[in-house]
Amino acid sequence: MTIGEVVFLLLGVLAGGLVVLGPGRRWSLAGLVLAYLTQALILEASGASIAAGAKLIAGWIACAILFMTVGRQPEARLGPGSGWSFRGLAVLLVALAAGGLGLNGWATMAQIPPAPASISGLWMGVGLLGLGMAGDAFGAGVALLLAMAGFEAAYGLMETSLAVLALLAMIQVGVALVVSYMTQVAEARSGDEAKSG
Amino acid sequence: MSAPMLLVVATVLLTGVALGMGRRPRAMAWIAGGGAGTLGMAVLLVPADASLTLFGVGIKFSSQVQLLGRAMVLNAANRGLVAFLFLAAAFLFLGGWAASPGRHFYWAGLAMVASLACSLMIEPFLYAAVFLMVSAMTGALMLAETHAPAQRGAIRLLAYYTLAMMAILLAGWLLERTGVSAGAPELTRRTGLLLALGVAVVLLVPPFHLWVPAAMDESHPYNVAFLVLLMNAAGLFFLLRLLEANAWLREVPSFLSFFRVAGIGMVTYGSLTGLAQRRFGRMLAYLAVADGGAALVAISAGGASGYLLGLGLTGARVLSLGCWALGLSVLRLRHSTDDEAGMTGALVRSPWASIAALIGALGMAAYPMTCGFPGRWAVLLGHASGDVVAAALMLAGGAVAVSAVLRWTGIMAGGPRGREPHTLGRGEVLFLGGGIALCLMVGVFPQLLFPWLLRAAAGLAGLTP
Numbered sequence: 001m002t003i004g005e006v007v008f009l010l011l012g013v014l015a016g017g018l019v020v021l022g023p024g025r026r027w028s029l030a031g032l033v034l035a036y037l038t039q040a041l042i043l044e045a046s047g048a049s050i051a052a053g054a055k056l057i058a059g060w061i062a063c064a065i066l067f068m069t070v071g072r073q074p075e076a077r078l079g080p081g082s083g084w085s086f087r088g089l090a091v092l093l094v095a096l097a098a099g100g101l102g103l104n105g106w107a108t109m110a111q112i113p114p115a116p117a118s119i120s121g122l123w124m125g126v127g128l129l130g131l132g133m134a135g136d137a138f139g140a141g142v143a144l145l146l147a148m149a150g151f152e153a154a155y156g157l158m159e160t161s162l163a164v165l166a167l168l169a170m171i172q173v174g175v176a177l178v179v180s181y182m183t184q185v186a187e188a189r190s191g192d193e194a195k196s197g
Numbered sequence: 198m199s200a201p202m203l204l205v206v207a208t209v210l211l212t213g214v215a216l217g218m219g220r221r222p223r224a225m226a227w228i229a230g231g232g233a234g235t236l237g238m239a240v241l242l243v244p245a246d247a248s249l250t251l252f253g254v255g256i257k258f259s260s261q262v263q264l265l266g267r268a269m270v271l272n273a274a275n276r277g278l279v280a281f282l283f284l285a286a287a288f289l290f291l292g293g294w295a296a297s298p299g300r301h302f303y304w305a306g307l308a309m310v311a312s313l314a315c316s317l318m319i320e321p322f323l324y325a326a327v328f329l330m331v332s333a334m335t336g337a338l339m340l341a342e343t344h345a346p347a348q349r350g351a352i353r354l355l356a357y358y359t360l361a362m363m364a365i366l367l368a369g370w371l372l373e374r375t376g377v378s379a380g381a382p383e384l385t386r387r388t389g390l391l392l393a394l395g396v397a398v399v400l401l402v403p404p405f406h407l408w409v410p411a412a413m414d415e416s417h418p419y420n421v422a423f424l425v426l427l428m429n430a431a432g433l434f435f436l437l438r439l440l441e442a443n444a445w446l447r448e449v450p451s452f453l454s455f456f457r458v459a460g461i462g463m464v465t466y467g468s469l470t471g472l473a474q475r476r477f478g479r480m481l482a483y484l485a486v487a488d489g490g491a492a493l494v495a496i497s498a499g500g501a502s503g504y505l506l507g508l509g510l511t512g513a514r515v516l517s518l519g520c521w522a523l524g525l526s527v528l529r530l531r532h533s534t535d536d537e538a539g540m541t542g543a544l545v546r547s548p549w550a551s552i553a554a555l556i557g558a559l560g561m562a563a564y565p566m567t568c569g570f571p572g573r574w575a576v577l578l579g580h581a582s583g584d585v586v587a588a589a590l591m592l593a594g595g596a597v598a599v600s601a602v603l604r605w606t607g608i609m610a611g612g613p614r615g616r617e618p619h620t621l622g623r624g625e626v627l628f629l630g631g632g633i634a635l636c637l638m639v640g641v642f643p644q645l646l647f648p649w650l651l652r653a654a655a656g657l658a659g660l661t662p
Contacts, residue, residue: 109371109387131356137341140352144359151363158370163267167327171362174334175355182341186348 004045005115011038012119013095019146020091020130021084025070028142033063035123035146039153042116051156051165058169062145062176069180070138073187087133091126098125106154116153123150137186141179148172199262200245201269201318204279207236208311215304222303223294229303230291233310237283240276268320274441275317278434281508281650282317282427285515286310289423292519295628296419296526305339306423313431322438323369326362329399329431333358336424340416350412350421357405361398364391372443385445389452392439399432401425401489402459403466409482418478418529422522425485430511433492437504440496447499457497461587463490464594468562472601477528477535477554480605481521484561484598488514488569494591495576503579505651509643510572512650513560516639517569520632521557524550527629531619540605542612547619551609553629555602560636562598568636571643 001009015038018031036059043052102121106112112120127147134140152168159165211232218225243249245260260272271279286306293302309332316328337351368391375384398405412421436456439446446452467487474480488510495506525535527550532539544551556567563573577591621629639646 109367128356131352134352137348137352140356144352144356148359148363155363155366155370158374159366161266163264164324164327164366167324167331171327171330171334174331175359178334178337178341178351178355181338182348182351185341 001114005113008038008042008045008115009118011041012115012122016095016123016126016146017091019142020126020133021088025073025138025142026067028139029063029067029070032066032142032145032149033060035149036060036063038119039149039156042119042153043156046113046116046157048156048160050162051160054165054169055152055156058172059149062172065173065176065180066138066142069183090133091129094125094129095122098122101125102150102154110154110158112154112157116157120150120154123147123153125150137179137182141175141182144179145172145175148175198256198258199269200240200243200258200260201271202262203258204236204240204271204314205269205311207232208307208314211236212304212307212311215307222297222300225303226290226292226294229293229307230287232287233283233290233307234287237280237287240271240283241280245271245276267324269315269318270320271318275438278437279314279317281434281512282310282313282430285430285512286423286427288515289419289426289519292523292628292632293419295625296417296523297530298419298423298526299339299417301339302417302420302423305335309335309339309424309427313427316431317434317438321369321373322435322442323365323372325435325438326365326369326395329365329428329435330358330362332428332431336428339420339424340412348415350408350415353408353411354424357398357408361395364398365395368392368395385449389446389449392446393452393455396432396436396439396456397459399428399435400493401429401432401486402463402493403486406482406486409485410479413478413482414476417526418481418535419522419526421478422481422485422518425482426515426518429485429489429514433496433507433511436496437507440504453497453499456493457587460490460493460495460497461590463487463493464591466490468594468597468601472597472604474601475537477540477605478525480601481518481525481558481561484558484601485514485518487594487598488517488561488563490594491563491573491576491591494587495572495579498579506572506575506579508650509647510569510576512646513568513572513639516632516635516646517557517560517567519557520553520636521561523632524552524554524557524629527621527625528554537608540609542609544606544609545612545618547621549621549626549629553632555606555609556633556636558602558605559599560640562602563595564599564602566637566640568639568643568646570640571647 011034015031015035019028022028022031036056040052040056099118099122103114103118106117106120124147127143127150130143131140134143215225215229243258245258248255248257261268261270312328312331316325319325319328333354337355340351368388371388409425464487467483467490471480471483474483492507492510495503495510528543528547529535531547532543560567560569563569577588
């Protein structure tokens with residue numbers, strides 16, 4: 001493994017960890033921003049500059065939409081009783097297994113280099129785990145976007161069609177919009193209940 | 198003029214009108230229903246790549262348009278299926294007049310129909326996965342109503358369709374780049390597995406059905422029924438096109454066997470779980486799974502008649518599920534809840550809505566004389582000679598589903614007498630009565646519906662004779 005690949009791997013692990021284990025919504029969003037940056041760096045390193053640019057822009061637009069939804073709200077921090085150690089252990093186990101599976105699976109299927117293959121598997125596994133652990137639409141949405149970013153980190157190296165790239169970018173932004181809407185709906189409802197209760 | 202582009206632009210314009218008229222839902226029902234119906238009929242009747250003269254002006258609709266290196270094609274192979282989606286949506290939009298669905302129903306529904314139509318028109322058609330994902334996104338918006346934010350159902354829907362998109366895109370890449378054929382067993386197995394996973398999600402094969410009961414608990418039943426009907430139909434069309442375009446897939450016995458076993462499992466599981474439900478709406482979710490399973494069993498039989506039966510069952514489901522959802526929506530408006538306590542005495546207090554819901558439910562359970570029966574009976578007869586166990590399981594599943602509906606009939610007919618009946622408007626009675634009549638008419642005279650469905654399937658030249 002080259003130094004560049006080790007750096008990608010470290011960035012990927014940090015991004016995945018922040019999204020699922022971040023102590024608040026803004027930390028999760030920061031992890032997602034980092035994930036899109038890592039994804040773009042991976043694609044750029046393999047010579048897919050247009051894909052890298054498109055995915056970085058679309059990904060950060062998705063993050064901006066989500067930030068606008070929760071940016072002004074007070075940060076809901078996880079308390080000591082929220083099972084952080086259990087969550088950490090679960091994420092670690094799933095990350096190791098999914099990273100290994102990704103490494104083998106992507107390499108066998110399409111000769112994807114080790115670093116992007118592992119990161120792809122790791123993000124997909126951790127994203128799906130985060131989806132199950134999330135307690136609200138925002139957490140689930142961010143985890144889903146991480147899983148999609150994981151898929152695209154490897155798929156972007158295989159598929160070069162501009163149309164597919166554009167559609168996948170549109171889906172990223174669309175998912176962010178839907179999650180943003182659902183978060184607002186849920187919070188408006190809980191606000192109404194708090195007023196009436 | 199490009200027919201696919203014209204169709205998408207017209208639907209998007211209708212979506213814009215629906216967004217702008219959010220405060221007049223009843224007018225919107227007519228506009229969305231009329232618009233979608235007109236577009237569906239135009240797709241069915243106006244020939245592509247042929248010159249037409251309209252008011253003295255010559256017009257030619259080309260069947261293809263190129264977008265960023267991919268083609269959108271509306272030709273004989275898919276026009277029947279696209280028309281089916283538009284006409285089914287039009288039927289449900291019109292029913293929305295009486296069902297009073299959520300404020301996002303019409304515009305999100307139209308946007309969904311546009312993306313599902315794109316999923317049938319895109320070439321290579323495995324990129325349909327991306328459009329199916331777009332339709333899931335609009336579906337999630339439809340479920341997340343202000344008064345009932347169906348977070349679980351909507352999030353599950355998004356998550357499952359994301360999985361399906363990934364699996365189908367990967368399979369598409371393998372098909373396109375590596376030239377999968379029956380002669381390469383390892384590659385065939387891998388591609389087949391990915392395709393089976395993707396198709397299982399869009400056809401509500403358990404556990405990928407779990408978004409439906411969750412959404413049914415929290416969201417408007419009419420919205421959920423719309424989503425189940427259209428997305429399941431698009432999934433079925435996707436499977437048919439997949440089988441048509443990849444002859445090698447039809448030669449892989451394990452691929453069709455998987456769907457056969459899944460279909461029989463769905464009929465059994467859906468019926469049994471439906472019987473155990475304590476909410477009327479959740480029973481709808483599980484009987485829809487059972488009915489979808491019957492269509493899957495028909496298709497997995499492999500012959501032309503099986504494919505046509507699968508389409509026939511899908512067409513009948515539009516009537517039965519639509520009628521049920523309409524009745525249930527009216528009941529929920531008046532009884533506020535659809536649990537056993539809320540539904541007690543509903544048959545006396547809201548007879549039209551209760552009868553519509555029960556007839557629709559009987560149609561889903563394939564009770565004789567209802568629209569679901571002819572197709573299910575034909576599937577059963579097709580299997581009776583070859584696979585007795587499968588036929589017995591399907592028969593038992595149908596009997597359990599009918600028992601579930603009869604159990605709810607008892608609950609709705611029970612309760613104290615002499616309570617004030619709910620009043621319904623003339624329009625609501627007309628819609629409910631129309632739904633009941635259609636369900637029964639197609640059950641007694643299936644020839645009214647099936648020739649249209651044969652026409653929808655006529656383009657699948659690789660599958661039908």
